[in-house]
Amino acid sequence: MWAYSLAIVATGSLPSLPTLTSLALLAAALLGGILILPGRVQLLPLLFASLAGAGWSLWHNQQALSERLSLNDHGADFVLEVQVDSLPDLRRHQSGFGHSLNTASVHFSARVIRTVAAVDAEQIPAGQLLDLTWYRVDDEVRRRLRGGSRWMLPVRLKHPRGSVNPHGFDYEGWLLQRGVYATGYVRPQDRQPQWLGDKPGLVKLRHWLRDRLLELAPRRGALLSALLLGDRGGLTDEERRLLRQTGTAHLLAISGLHVGLVAGLFLLLGGFCGRVIGLYRGVTPRLLGVVIALVATLAYTLLAGAPLSARRALVMTWVVLFAWQWRHRVQPGFAFSLSLALVLSLQPLAFFAAGFWLSFGAVGALLLGFSGRQRLGLPSDEGRADLTQRLRNSGAGLLRSQWLVALALLLPSLLYFSGFSPAGMLLNLVAIPWLGILVLPPLLLGALLVATTVGSWCIGFAAWQLDLLIRFLELGREILPAWQVLGAPFGWVGLALAGAGVLLLLLPAGLPGRRLGWLFLLPPLLPMLPAATETEPHLRVTVLDVGQGLAVVLRTPQQRLVYDTGPMSGSGWSAGSQIVAPYLLGEGMPGLDTLVVSHGDRDHAGGFNGLAEMVPPARVYAPGRLADRLRSGPQQSVSSCRAGAQEDLGDLQLQWLWPQDQDLSGEENDHSCVALVQWRGVRVLLAGDISRSVERQLRQRYPNFAPVDLLIAPHHGSRTxxxxxxxxxxQPASVVFSAGFRHHFGHPHPQVVQRYQSADAKLWNTATSGAITLVWQGRGSLSVEEARASGPFWYRDTGLVKF
Structure with missing residues (x-):
């Protein structure tokens, strides 16, 4: 099974997918080579398992790529009959700086039943999954848009696509793993949406349970829904922040604790029913309890949305139940490898998700850390052990288990979440038993009896205990060191060394060389080490892929500067916290020297709060009165950019070219801070969103302006x-457009592209290349890296023509 699983992972990790014919030729060559070897009897099973895994992964991944909306139909309008396939997530709109507005949108997934109309596009096959958003919904829509409801909707659909940035969340890959055919939004202005009724089913039951939880426990109902149903859409920002900072966010994952409790509860219930039957029939059906437990765990996993952690727990629980029924001893490693193989069979791309590494990493660490551990001594010694000694041993085992899990999850936490919580290990010592004894059992029992008075009482008790647990975590956050923002080990070599260190430390105590693992863990624990090794002079400019917006990172051995922070969506998503900050941390930059906000437009300044919270800047520049609005604390230096002023920022020289006036709001495009950044003769011009009017004044103010090596195109390449x-x-040598993929603004405009091409400038566009990094090692030596040119195979399956 290990060979099968590793083949699935290896095939999915290829930069491009081979054909099935290529795989068959490789299989024939390997088979011929193995048949002439003396150890062919042992090697043939491994070969066949590997080929089975590779073949399944290849076929599945090719199918996943083919079952997506064609790029030719990107932005096309449809009228579809759909059924809501998820629990709708209501999101309040926010302004660019996080202030709540009075409007809201609903995000939901839906299955296509039939295509009613398609405007200049192919019909969508029935059964395909869509991710949709309905903006500015009214109360009537909120009431009727429920899980399982059927609708006739006018929608505009887009090819599943996301921003591609180093160290950022792979939204495009996440859509591919879930089998999303297209994303899009409802367009009520095209045709009146029509509600067609509700259809009974699992999704409708999940929605009804969520409503009951919110009704019976208004204070903590959203958390109870997350614990029972895996629905985190109702959590507040403060609840999410608390769980992240205390290292207890994993408590909401539907995992072995949940599935194991369901199995135990229904195993006892089935055993009781079997004994009752035995009283009347004279024979007790031993299999009844196991069958009921198997069905109950499967039903609960489906009810919870079948997340990856629950699938892993389900397989391992089933293996234990079958072994218990047939009185066979099962090695934990077998159950672990079987669950790994089955999870990867169901979704060969699951290993790209954070939940895969968190779930299997935690269980694997416990199995490895406690392997071969036995208590020495005679049975009589065990019998004479007093209660204090037993409690001490139990406490030591619990502490060790938490230490092993915390150690195993350190690297995934740094890679996927850019930090970890030192307080998590201690708080989990209390939180996990609390949740497993006082919250989950009454919650599960209450859900089973939700229509009764007993069920309502159980849910109320679970909500009360959960509220006490949250208060305990809030107290722990104040006392103990909470979330520490850190990046992953710098480069693949650092990551491999850190992984080896974790593996050594997880080994059972007493093995030679085990403590050497601490040496390999120094890079991630001391994030200043990667930066300290960068002694070679260079200038690295990265234009991040933030969609229709702008965020540029300039880095030298002595300076870290960010120009603009990207957009913030109406639902609260921030490019500053989701793209810019993870990039900085992943590149070994836990601190930021200089942050420039060119002007107050949402697509340039929207990510400011999110970025400043995760990577606080030492100094901030913004035009006019916008600088005062961005002041977040007395420790932060906030200044206005003003034409003619110059700043020496380590080995960078920054010259402000615009604006001339400080008495302005800083909100307009023509208020943009225009900066010329110089490093060893390399000149980079950052022009914000200025129009032709400001361009004309710049020419008049600086008539002898020398050519620039890099220009970030003004206003994303707008024709204005x-x-x-x-x-x-x-006279730019290179030009980068930061624009959204096939955005309705149409940036960059074809006439603008033609003008730059006529000037013999080299052109790049984040919409087609992802994040673009330009590196100067010295005057004239330029190298360019495009994020979509490196990475998973789905980045290259675009068929797009670049400049």
Whole structure:
């Protein structure tokens, strides 16, 4: 099974998918080579298992790529009959700086029943999954848009696609793993949406249970829903922040604790029923309890949405139940490898998800850390052990288990979440038993008896205990060191060394060389080490892929500067916290020297709060009165950018070219801070969203302006900017457009692209290349890296033509 699983992972990790014919030729060559070897009897099973895993992974991944909306139909309009396939997630709209608005949107998944109309596009096959958003919904829509409801909806659909940035969340891969055919939004202005009724089913039952939990426990109902149903959409920002900072977010994962409790509860219930039957029939059906437990765990896993952690727990629980029924001893490693193989069979791309490593990493650490551990002594010694000694042994085992899990999850936490919580190990010593004894059992029993008075009482008790647990975590956050923002080990070599260190420390005590693992863990625990090794002079400019917005990172051995923070969506998603900060941390930059917010437009300044919270800047520049709005504390230096001023930022020289006036709001495009950054003769021009009017004034103010090596195209390449005279004035060698993929603004405009091409400038666009990094090792030596040119196979399956 290990060979089968490793083949699935290896095939899914390839930069491009081979054909099935290529795999068959490779299989024939390997088979021929093995048949002439003396150990072929042992090697043939491994070969066949590996080929089975590789073949299944290859076929599945090719199917996943083919079952997506064609790029030719990207942005097409449809009228579809659909059924809501998820619990709708209501999201309040926010302004660019996090202030709540009075409007809301609903995000939900839906299955296509039939295509009613398609405007200049192919019909969508029935059964395909869509991720949809309904903006500015009214109360009537909120009431009727429920799990299992059927609708006739006018929608505009898009090819599943996301921003591609180093160290960022792979939204495109997440959609591919879930089998999403297209994303899009409802367009009521095209046609009146029509509610067609509700259809009974599992999704409707989940929605009804969520409503009951919110009704019976209004204070903690959203948390109870997350614990029981895996639905985290109702959690508040404060609840999410608390769980993350205390290292207890994993408590909401539907895992072995949940599935094991369900199995135990129904195993006891089945055993009781079997004994009752035995009283009347004279024979007790031993299999009844196991069958009931198997069915109950499967039903609960489906009710919880079948997340990856629950699937792993389900398989391992079933293995234990079958072994118990047939009185066979099962090695824990067998159950672990079997669950790994089955999870990867169901979803060969599951290993790209954080939950895969968190779930299997925690269980694997416990199995490895406690392997071969036996208590020495005679049975009589065990019998004479007093209660204090037993409690001490139990406490030591519990402490060790938490230490093993915390150690195993350190690297996944740094890789996926850019930090870890030192307090998590101690708080989990209390939180896990509390949840497993006082919250989950009454919650599960209450859900089973939800229509009765006893069920309501159980849910109320679970909510009360959960509220006490949350208060305990809030107290722990104040006393203990909470979330520490750190990046992953720098580079693949650092990551491999850190992984080896974790593996050594997880080994059972007493093995030689085990404590050497601490040496390999120094890089992630001391994040200043990667930066300290960068002695080679260089300038690295990364234009991040933030969609329709802008975020540029400039880095030298002595300076870390960010120009603009990307957009913030109406639902609260922030490019600052989700793209810019993870990139900085992943590149070994836990601190930020300089942050420039060019102007107050949402697509440039929207991510400010999210970025400043995770990576606080030492100094901030913004135009006019916007600088005062961005002041977040007395320790932060906030200044206005003003034409003519110059700043020496380590080995960078920054010259402000615009604006001339400080008495302005800083909100308009023409208020943008225009900066010329120089490093060893390399000149980078950052122009914000200026229009032709400002371009003309720049030409007049700086008539002898020298050519620039890199220009970030003004206003994303809008036709209101980048005039022919401006291009002749700047004479850029390279130009980068930061724009959304096939956005309705149409950036960059074809005429603008043509003007830059006529000036012999090299052009890049984040919409087609992902994040773009330009590196100067010295004057004239430029190398360019495109995020979509490296990474998983689905980045390359675009068929797009670049400049």
């Amino acid at each position: 900017s980048s005039s022919a005279d401006f291009i002749r004035w700047a």
